[in-house]
Amino acid sequence: MSKSRSDLTGNGCAPKAEQIQRLESDGFLLLPPVLDADTVATLLAVSHERLQTIRSALGTKEIGIGSAAGYDEIVQRSPGRWDVPITPQQFGVVDRDMPWWGLVSAILGEDAEHSFSGVVSSDPGSPPQHWHTDSPHVARDHLPAHAINVMVALHDIPLAMGPTECALGSHFLSNHLSNPSLVLNELIYQHEGTTPEILVGDTETEIPEACAQAMAAGSCLIFDDRLLHRGLGNQSNKPRHVAYFAYRKNGYTENTHFEASRSVIQAHP
Numbered sequence: 001m002s003k004s005r006s007d008l009t010g011n012g013c014a015p016k017a018e019q020i021q022r023l024e025s026d027g028f029l030l031l032p033p034v035l036d037a038d039t040v041a042t043l044l045a046v047s048h049e050r051l052q053t054i055r056s057a058l059g060t061k062e063i064g065i066g067s068a069a070g071y072d073e074i075v076q077r078s079p080g081r082w083d084v085p086i087t088p089q090q091f092g093v094v095d096r097d098m099p100w101w102g103l104v105s106a107i108l109g110e111d112a113e114h115s116f117s118g119v120v121s122s123d124p125g126s127p128p129q130h131w132h133t134d135s136p137h138v139a140r141d142h143l144p145a146h147a148i149n150v151m152v153a154l155h156d157i158p159l160a161m162g163p164t165e166c167a168l169g170s171h172f173l174s175n176h177l178s179n180p181s182l183v184l185n186e187l188i189y190q191h192e193g194t195t196p197e198i199l200v201g202d203t204e205t206e207i208p209e210a211c212a213q214a215m216a217a218g219s220c221l222i223f224d225d226r227l228l229h230r231g232l233g234n235q236s237n238k239p240r241h242v243a244y245f246a247y248r249k250n251g252y253t254e255n256t257h258f259e260a261s262r263s264v265i266q267a268h269p
């Protein structure tokens with residue numbers, strides 16, 4: 001099943017300049033449902049099936065927190081929060097045909113590449129993550145984004161179920177190359193000391209505002225990889241599922257997202 005190409009405004013035009021500007025200035029953009037119910041249902045069904053296969057292959061095998069402690073097929077991003085990679089083909093979609101491609105390519109270029117996709121599922125009762133960025137700045141000066149993440153709600157996600165929280169404009173402040181008080185590994189790997197406050201230290205700069213909103217099924221949160229964000233705790237009694245599609249500028253090859261060198265499928269019990 002591959003959806004025909006459409007855009008965020010639904011009228012066949014390029015993404016609105018206002019959306020591009022918002023993404024560049026705030027570092028994120030929450031869009032109302034851009035996927036139809038059938039597509040959301042397919043993404044959710046594929047996610048369920050893959051989660052079940054991989055979590056049962058994992059069984060009681062040890063797995064730590066973070067990408068290096070995980071497996072090719074599953075990473076525990078924080079306690080009870082599971083990242084299971086799923087390719088666009090496995091999802092039954094074409095990454096460039098997704099409704100956000102116009103916006104993503106306006107920022108990363110028409111030759112941008114799909115880098116990762118999958119589902120992040122948080123168990124009932126799982127705690128909030130520590131604030132983190134997904135990849136580091138690449139220059140001392142503030143450059144346009146080199147990577148963009150799209151998180152798609154696969155069902156309604158009220159606040160109590162823990163949507164992703166973003167620190168407004170924090171991509172301008174998370175540059176460890178221009179701010180030596182920031183420790184790169186404490187930004188990109190989750191660290192309890194990393195907060196919006198540490199980005200400004202004792203300067204006059206305003207602390208980036210933490211923003212989290214409930215998400216309706218099919219809506220998506222699009223954010224710059226350098227933005228400080230975190231998944232909130234799931235206080236509901238159901239798992240929370242978001243699909244993600246990540247894109248990078250052509251030529252950007254850093255990968256701190258998946259660093260495992262073992263397979264849970266091939267591992268011996």
Ligand SMILES: O=C(O)CCC(=O)C(=O)O
Nearest residue numbers: 077120163164230231232
């Ligand atoms: O679960 C979420 O909402 C966000 C997950 C995330 O940012 C991560 O694991 O890197």
